Structures are given as structure tokens and as C-alpha cells.
Amino acid sequence: MTLQLYGFWRSNAAFRVRVALSLKELAFEEIDVDILSGRQFDAAYAQVNAEHAVPTLVHGGHRLSQSLAIIEYLDEFQPEPALLPSAPRERAYARSLALVSSADAHPLTVPRVRKYLGEAFSADGAAIERWCRHWVAEGLAAYERLLDQRPAAPFALGQDVTIADICIAGQVALADVYGMDRAVFPAVDALASRCFALPAFTDAHPFQQSGYKAANER
Amino acid sequence: MTLQLYGFWRSNAAFRVRVALSLKELAFEEIDVDILSGRQFDAAYAQVNAEHAVPTLVHGGHRLSQSLAIIEYLDEFQPEPALLPSAPRERAYARSLALVSSADAHPLTVPRVRKYLGEAFSADGAAIERWCRHWVAEGLAAYERLLDQRPAAPFALGQDVTIADICIAGQVALADVYGMDRAVFPAVDALASRCFALPAFTDAHPFQQSGYKAANER
Numbered sequence: 269m270t271l272q273l274y275g276f277w278r279s280n281a282a283f284r285v286r287v288a289l290s291l292k293e294l295a296f297e298e299i300d301v302d303i304l305s306g307r308q309f310d311a312a313y314a315q316v317n318a319e320h321a322v323p324t325l326v327h328g329g330h331r332l333s334q335s336l337a338i339i340e341y342l343d344e345f346q347p348e349p350a351l352l353p354s355a356p357r358e359r360a361y362a363r364s365l366a367l368v369s370s371a372d373a374h375p376l377t378v379p380r381v382r383k384y385l386g387e388a389f390s391a392d393g394a395a396i397e398r399w400c401r402h403w404v405a406e407g408l409a410a411y412e413r414l415l416d417q418r419p420a421a422p423f424a425l426g427q428d429v430t431i432a433d434i435c436i437a438g439q440v441a442l443a444d445v446y447g448m449d450r451a452v453f454p455a456v457d458a459l460a461s462r463c464f465a466l467p468a469f470t471d472a473h474p475f476q477q478s479g480y481k482a483a484n485e486r
Numbered sequence: 487m488t489l490q491l492y493g494f495w496r497s498n499a500a501f502r503v504r505v506a507l508s509l510k511e512l513a514f515e516e517i518d519v520d521i522l523s524g525r526q527f528d529a530a531y532a533q534v535n536a537e538h539a540v541p542t543l544v545h546g547g548h549r550l551s552q553s554l555a556i557i558e559y560l561d562e563f564q565p566e567p568a569l570l571p572s573a574p575r576e577r578a579y580a581r582s583l584a585l586v587s588s589a590d591a592h593p594l595t596v597p598r599v600r601k602y603l604g605e606a607f608s609a610d611g612a613a614i615e616r617w618c619r620h621w622v623a624e625g626l627a628a629y630e631r632l633l634d635q636r637p638a639a640p641f642a643l644g645q646d647v648t649i650a651d652i653c654i655a656g657q658v659a660l661a662d663v664y665g666m667d668r669a670v671f672p673a674v675d676a677l678a679s680r681c682f683a684l685p686a687f688t689d690a691h692p693f694q695q696s697g698y699k700a701a702n703e704r
Binding site (some may be wrong): 314318319320321331332333334336337338339342344346356357359360361363364366367368369370371372375376381384385388389391395398399406410413414416417484 | 525534537538539548550551552554555556558559562563574575577578579581584585586588589590593594598599602603607609613616617619620624628631632634635684
């Protein structure tokens with residue numbers, strides 16, 4: 269069954285879904301929605317996703333939104349390899365780690381927030397960039413504290429890659445986008461290096477997407 | 487088994503967990519962490535929750551964080567009444583609705599964000615209040631569009647209350663905290679009214695918490 273992903277190189281949530289699809293060896297076609305140019309607000313895309321956000325995954329004509337909901341769905345219809353542990357407490361821990369980036373850090377740096385900072389506070393490009401770097405670092409710092417409390421061995425939940433690693437690696441990919449130094453967060457950096465040694469993560473990285481490459485060749 | 491919830495009247499994420507506990511008829515003791523005074527950053531609480539955030543649920547000595555991860559956990563160890571539908575696509579839709587508030591709208595109005603607006607942009611109280619109202623309204627508007635596309639009947643997923651209703655009602659409770667007019671979003675308002683007709687929702691509302699009442703008696 270064909271899978272279509274409405275995404276974009278710059279979307280951290282699309283990164284998460286790309287990794288999950290790839291780990292599960294599910295082939296997909298990615299349709300670019302240029303969120304830096306506001307194409308997520310176009311009337312045509314509003315029919316696809318009423319929240320005006322990427323990603324949207326289309327599975328056999330059925331549309332799904334929100335990266336974590338999509339990954340849980342993928343884990344239900346294609347259980348192997350499992351992206352959530354089987355023990356309830358471990359599942360809860362994996363989900364809570366995933367939410368640190370998805371629900372706390374990353375939402376503060378998305379395009380509509382950057383735009384509104386300009387409107388509400390006359391923030392210029394440099395001020396908006398500082399804002400984003402602050403919250404990317406806050407997210408990484410929270411992960412660093414959490415990984416100090418329970419070290420990754422070798423992944424956040426143990427031997428297997430889970431939704432937690434996908435979101436932690438996503439937060440690191442955000443740091444890459446802002447040209448930030450990962451080494452300040454050594455436990456996060458080490459975990460991310462293990463993740464990005466896997467093709468599913470490498471191939472999903474923002475800088476590996478055709479949209480990024482095209483924009484940087486201009 | 488005793489359940490302890492580290493929460494606060496003003497925490498929207500704690501509201502979600504209170505509703506879930508109550509729907510499942512699980513007795514709990516709530517321990518206030520005054521997030522308006524920064525108590526979530528205290529060293530003692532950092533031992534409880536390394537992310538420096540509420541809520542934390544303690545279940546038989548085991549700590550869980552992040553409201554959506556906690557609710558999924560509660561749904562696993564106490565399956566009735568189910569807070570997630572059984573069909574995978576419906577589960578995905580319920581989770582995606584939950585994430586509109588939890589991962590997109592609500593994170594923009596939390597205390598650490600309000601504080602940093604002051605630091606980064608010298609935003610005063612009125613400007614910070616406008617910022618919060620903007621994002622509360624954006625979240626409600628997204629829900630209104632989604633409920634227009636698939637009307638609640640009577641709840642977001644159908645006959646039964648799910649995690650989606652909890653998060654939509656939470657977004658409405660945020661509007662109450664900011665004294666905003668729900669009627670601008672009629673589909674959301676109607677759904678919220680059905681939710682808040684249930685004691686589990688009414689009793690969890692910010693204004694019904696002892697911390698709110700104490701602060702407003704002063």
C-alpha cells in the first residue's frame with residue numbers, strides 16, 4: 269500500500285516520521301510543503317491537514333497527522349521493529365522522553381512562532397534566531413539531565429531504538445540546523461552519534477533532503 | 487496502590503492527568519508545585535522530575551512524567567473506561583487531536599516561556615498576556631476547524647470520552663484562565679460544555695483547585 273508523506277526538509281516532525289518509516293522499511297513518497305514560505309496555510313493543503321501543519325501521512329487514502337500519533341500508528345500496523353518497549357513503565361518512559369522535544373522544546377521554534385515574534389515584539393532575524401537557539405539548547409539540556417539520571421545503553425531505553433531516540437535525535441538535528449555545538453551535551457551527543465550511524469537516521473536528516481540541497485545549490 | 491500527583495492549579499498538563507485519574511476512579515493525592523513561583527526548578531523537585539516540569543505521577547514509588555505518557559500508562563494498567571479507541575485509525579485520530587493542544591498550542595504559554603519573553607524582548611505583563619491569548623485562540627481555532635471537518639458526536643471520537651476530549655477541554659480551561667470568550671469557537675464550546683457537565687472534568691478545572699481558591703481568597 270502506497271504511503272505518502274507531506275513533509276519538508278526543515279520540519280523536525282517530518283524528520284521523526286521519516287526515521288520511523290525507514291526503520292520499518294516502509295517505502296514512501298514525500299511531497300514537499302514549503303513551511304518556510306507558508307505553503308502549510310494554502311487552501312489546498314488545509315484540505316489535507318486542517319491544523320495547517322506538517323507532517324501528514326496518507327496511508328491507503330486515509331490521512332494521519334501529528335508525528336507522534338503517526339509513529340504510534342505505524343507501530344500498530346507494522347509492529348516490527350517495535351518503536352515502543354513492551355513493558356508499560358518502559359513504554360511510558362519512552363513516550364515521556366519523546367514528548368520532551370515534541371511537546372516542550374520543538375514547538376517553540378516552529379515557523380508560525382518565529383513569524384509571530386516579529387509581529388508581537390518586532391523581533392528581527394537575529395533576535396528570532398537567538399530565541400530558537402535558546403529553546404533548542406533548553407531541550408538538549410533537559411535530555412542531558414534525563415540521560416545522566418538513566419544513561420543510554422546504548423539507546424535511551426536499552427538495546428533497541430525507540431520513539432525516544434527518534435525525538436532526541438530530532439532535537440539534535442535542530443541543533444545542526446542552527447549550527448550549534450552538540451559537544452556541550454555529551455550524553456545527548458553520544459546517543460545521537462549512535463543514532464546517526466544508522467541509515468534510517470542519516471537519510472532522514474534535514475541536510476540530506478532534496479529541498480535543502482536544492483536551496484543550498486542556488 | 488497509592489497514587490501521588492505533583493501538580494498545580496495553573497498547570498494545564500496536570501488538569502489532563504486529574505481528569506484521566508478521575509474518569510478511571512483512581513484515588514490520588516495532589517502535591518502542589520507552585521509553578522508560578524518557580525518551584526519546579528527547586529533542587530528537591532529536580533530529583534522528582536529532571537525536566538523541571540509538572541505533572542509527575544508517582545505510582546507505587548515509580549515516577550512518570552509528561553501528561554500524555556501518563557494518560558497512556560493509566561489506560562494500560564486500568565483499561566476501563568478506555569481513554570483511547572480500539573481501532574488503530576481512531577486511536578491515531580484521538581492522539582493527533584490530543585497533540586494539537588499538548589504539543590502545539592499549550593507549550594507556547596507555559597511559565598518558562600512567559601519568563602523568557604520578558605528576558606529576551608523586555609515584554610511586560612500586558613504583552614505576555616497578549617502572547618498567551620494569541621496562542622490559546624490559535625489552539626481553539628485549530629480545534630474548531632478539526633471539529634467542523636468531523637463533528638463531535640457527542641464527543642470528539644464518538645460516544646465515549648477519550649484523550650482527545652481531555653486535551654480539547656484543557657485548551658478551553660486555558661481560555662477560562664485568560665478570561666477569553668469561548669463562544670467565538672462554537673463547536674469547541676459545545677464539546678467543552680458536554681465535557682464539563684461530567685464531574686471528572688468539573689472537579690479538575692483550574693478554578694476548582696485548592697491552590698486557586700486560596701490565592702483568590704487572599
